[in-house]
Amino acid sequence: xxxxxxxxxxxxxxxxxxxxxxxxxxxxxxxxxxxxxxxxxxxxxxxxxxxxxxxxxxxxxxxxxxxxxxxxxxxxxxxxxxxxxxxxxxxxxxxxxxxxxxxxxxxxxxxxxxxxxxxxxxxxxxxxxxxxxxxxxxxxxxxxxxxxxxxxxxxxxxxxx
Amino acid sequence: xxxxxxxxxxxxxxxxxxxxxxxxxxxxxxxxxxxxxxxxxxxxxxxxxxxxxxxxxxxxxxxxxxxxxxxxxxxxxxxxxxxxxxxxxxxxxxxxxxxxxxxxxxxxxxxxxxxxxxxxxxxxxxxxxxxxxxxxxxxxxxxxxxxxxxxxxxxxxxxxxxxxxxxxxxxxxxxxxxxxxxxxxxxxxxxxxxxxxxxxxxxxxxxxxxxxxxxxxxxxxxxxxxxxxxxxxxxxxxxxxxxxxxxxxxxxxxxxxxxxxxxxxxxxxxxxxxxxxxxxxxxxxxxxxxxxxxxxxxxxxxxxxxxxxxxxxxxxxxxxxxxxxxxxxxxxxxxxxxxxxxxxxxxxxxxxxxxxxxxxxxxxxxxxxxxxxxxxxxxxxxxxxxxxxxxxxxxxxxxxxxxxxxxxxxxxxxxxxxxxxxxxxxxxxxxxxxxxxxxxxxxxxxxxxxxxxxxxxxxxxxxxxxxxxxxxxxxxxxxxxxxxxxxxxxxxxxxxxxxxxxxxxxxxxxxxxxxxxxxxxxxxxxxxxxxxxxxxxxxxxxxxxx
Numbered sequence: 001x002x003x004x005x006x007x008x009x010x011x012x013x014x015x016x017x018x019x020x021x022x023x024x025x026x027x028x029x030x031x032x033x034x035x036x037x038x039x040x041x042x043x044x045x046x047x048x049x050x051x052x053x054x055x056x057x058x059x060x061x062x063x064x065x066x067x068x069x070x071x072x073x074x075x076x077x078x079x080x081x082x083x084x085x086x087x088x089x090x091x092x093x094x095x096x097x098x099x100x101x102x103x104x105x106x107x108x109x110x111x112x113x114x115x116x117x118x119x120x121x122x123x124x125x126x127x128x129x130x131x132x133x134x135x136x137x138x139x140x141x142x143x144x145x146x147x148x149x150x151x152x153x154x155x156x157x158x159x160x161x
Numbered sequence: 162x163x164x165x166x167x168x169x170x171x172x173x174x175x176x177x178x179x180x181x182x183x184x185x186x187x188x189x190x191x192x193x194x195x196x197x198x199x200x201x202x203x204x205x206x207x208x209x210x211x212x213x214x215x216x217x218x219x220x221x222x223x224x225x226x227x228x229x230x231x232x233x234x235x236x237x238x239x240x241x242x243x244x245x246x247x248x249x250x251x252x253x254x255x256x257x258x259x260x261x262x263x264x265x266x267x268x269x270x271x272x273x274x275x276x277x278x279x280x281x282x283x284x285x286x287x288x289x290x291x292x293x294x295x296x297x298x299x300x301x302x303x304x305x306x307x308x309x310x311x312x313x314x315x316x317x318x319x320x321x322x323x324x325x326x327x328x329x330x331x332x333x334x335x336x337x338x339x340x341x342x343x344x345x346x347x348x349x350x351x352x353x354x355x356x357x358x359x360x361x362x363x364x365x366x367x368x369x370x371x372x373x374x375x376x377x378x379x380x381x382x383x384x385x386x387x388x389x390x391x392x393x394x395x396x397x398x399x400x401x402x403x404x405x406x407x408x409x410x411x412x413x414x415x416x417x418x419x420x421x422x423x424x425x426x427x428x429x430x431x432x433x434x435x436x437x438x439x440x441x442x443x444x445x446x447x448x449x450x451x452x453x454x455x456x457x458x459x460x461x462x463x464x465x466x467x468x469x470x471x472x473x474x475x476x477x478x479x480x481x482x483x484x485x486x487x488x489x490x491x492x493x494x495x496x497x498x499x500x501x502x503x504x505x506x507x508x509x510x511x512x513x514x515x516x517x518x519x520x521x522x523x524x525x526x527x528x529x530x531x532x533x534x535x536x537x538x539x540x541x542x543x544x545x546x547x548x549x550x551x552x553x554x555x556x557x558x559x560x561x562x563x564x565x566x567x568x569x570x571x572x573x574x575x576x577x578x579x580x581x582x583x584x585x586x587x588x589x590x591x592x593x594x595x596x597x598x599x600x601x602x603x604x605x606x607x608x609x610x611x612x613x614x615x616x617x618x619x620x621x622x623x624x625x626x627x628x629x630x631x632x633x634x635x636x637x638x639x640x641x642x643x644x645x646x647x648x649x650x651x652x653x654x655x656x657x658x659x660x661x662x663x664x665x666x667x668x669x670x671x672x673x674x675x676x677x678x679x680x681x682x683x684x685x686x687x688x689x690x691x692x693x694x695x696x697x698x699x700x701x702x703x704x705x706x707x
Contacts, residue, residue, distance in 0.1 A: 010232060011228075011232050011338075012214070012217065012229060012232050012233075020338075038335075039335055039337075039338055041232065041238070041337045041338040042232070042234075042337070042338075043236065043238070043337040043338075045279070045283075046323065046326070046336070046337060049323040071167065072167075072168040073166065073167055073168065074166040074168055075166070105310055106319075106320060118168075127213050127214070127216070127217055128213075128216070128217035145168075
């Protein structure tokens with residue numbers, strides 16, 4: 001059973017890069033056993049291909065909802081599946097919410113049964129900007145949370161022994 | 162609306178929230194066309210988004226381009242990396258081991274191989290099932306094959322399009338957004354298992370999609386076609402050709418007239434791509450043309466010219482940038498102007514207008530992309546190890562360019578690049594090195610260029626005191642969708658719209674075919690206006706009606 005963690009977003013656009021930066025942070029901290037880390041970047045359709053064979057998928061992205069910067073949300077993947085628009089379609093416009101619906105079609109029985117999306121509310125999306133402090137802090141919290149989720153069952157296993 | 166759990170320290174447990182994930186690098190292209198008596202008489206392309214990577218790169222470390230430019234695009238990131246690496250190779254005067262050149266070639270070809278079926282099925286062919294064609298013979302067959310998600314060929318084509326970049330990831334570590342090509346080589350040490358796996362993946366893609374679905378014949382049989390007449394004869398030669406996706410597409414496209422419009426100027430540019438490992442062991446700007454496997458060149462008004470990067474200009478007369486200069490990219494300036502002010506000066510887009518100065522002739526707008534590459538492939542004088550292929554020179558000089566010819570040029574590259582990638586995989590010498598550490602020169606100028614799936618893509622870099630003093634990226638989309646220049650000459654795509662017949666002004670699907678055939682990197686909306694009254698006839702989002 002494999003978990004795939006996919007960070008989406010554009011490194012060049014300030015807080016939009018939080019997904020790929022989180023992937024690098026998890027790599028620094030030591031990739032959790034049984035997990036595959038993916039920099040999904042801005043290639044939406046390929047996010048779907050990356051899910052093949054995974055039992056569980058975690059997607060991390062920035063959001064722009066007007067909430068307080070750094071707010072962290074967890075959304076069940078099924079709630080965000082959106083069929084890619086056939087009007088005005090372009091591979092650049094293909095986002096991971098489309099990728100979820102697309103992956104369900106593409107992968108069929110291989111579609112992961114557990115998909116969770118974490119969204120971090122961004123403050124600034126200016127070209128070339130670094131992560132804003134609130135987003136960087138929230139990202140660190142999420143990295144720790146994901147690692148804790150992994151170590152919990154392992155600890156439990158060792159306690160049973 | 163989605164039920165969301167708010168995990169912020171001060172947040173509530175659950176709330177309803179309208180989640181709006183961010184759009185990415187996408188930008189809108191608004192095309193305005195004027196129509197008289199059912200025919201397009203004028204066109205203006207307006208890129209609605211400012212792209213300021215040149216500004217991000219100024220003053221940064223010389224190698225920043227290797228990280229930044231592959232993220233300009235989620236679709237052609239590998240192509241951005243390829244030319245950014247060569248721009249530094251030429252500026253730093255590096256030495257490249259043959260293995261590095263081969264791996265770069267393989268990766269670059271695989272990115273394009275991925276793009277070909279993905280573009281055809283996911284983007285282009287979905288317009289063929291437009292209801293406007295419901296009465297055309299073969300329409301039901303088009304729907305059966307090409308309808309989004311449910312079409313028999315759509316599913317195979319889109320699903321298998323992911324295969325070639327699996328090969329890229331074996332060498333690049335990841336695709337998209339890899340940064341594994343570096344001055345002096347590549348950052349990988351492939352094993353024999355990596356190479357055999359790559360070959361197996363490519364063969365699978367070739368067998369299951371390219372030969373079985375698309376061609377209905379072997380790659381080698383298709384490549385025997387040397388003229389447009391050969392292609393038409395090929396369709397009827399065998400039932401498997403006739404009923405392949407390629408055979409059906411040619412027949413249906415002729416039925417609905419895709420061979421009759423979308424010509425454009427008929428002037429083309431390819432900066433060329435893929436290098437001979439021995440002949441480009443010391444990359445220089447001057448030595449580039451002679452080392453190319455898929456050659457560079459310019460074809461204008463029926464004449465072939467050698468390509469020289471020194472003749473490229475970017476004209477900003479009608480673009481939202483300060484001034485009305487036409488500068489070479491080494492001197493290039495990216496100084497954005499408030500569009501409200503720009504419009505008063507007759508400017509109408511965020512895209513600069515790249516032009517090519519032909520000595521003794523003047524500045525020419527040139528179409529970039531697969532058709533341009535394949536016309537240049539017909540240029541006489543190729544060395545034995547270079548690509549010489551007269552098919553599309555024949556097509557544009559006999560039947561003339563059109564949407565159909567432009568689409569087939571793209572598809573024609575699938576067998577060609579498959580064969581090249583396959584050969585390069587065989588030539589890797591796993592006992593030899595993949596990287597030679599270069600000397601990091603503080604000052605210099607570099608030019609790197611390649612052919613992305615959608616056309617010529619180039620970087621010009623100026624280094625001073627160990628930092629980037631100037632960096633200019635000229636994309637295929639800019640070549641194609643750029644605006645008029647100082648002489649009021651249309652950009653290539655603007656010109657391609659002119660003369661397009663429109664059957665139903667309320668659903669001008671023909672404009673969609675023209676826009677799509679260029680595969681530009683922008684989401685495209687076409688607005689059609691009556692030339693006399695100025696009244697908007699229709700607004701057409703590309704792909705609508707599918």
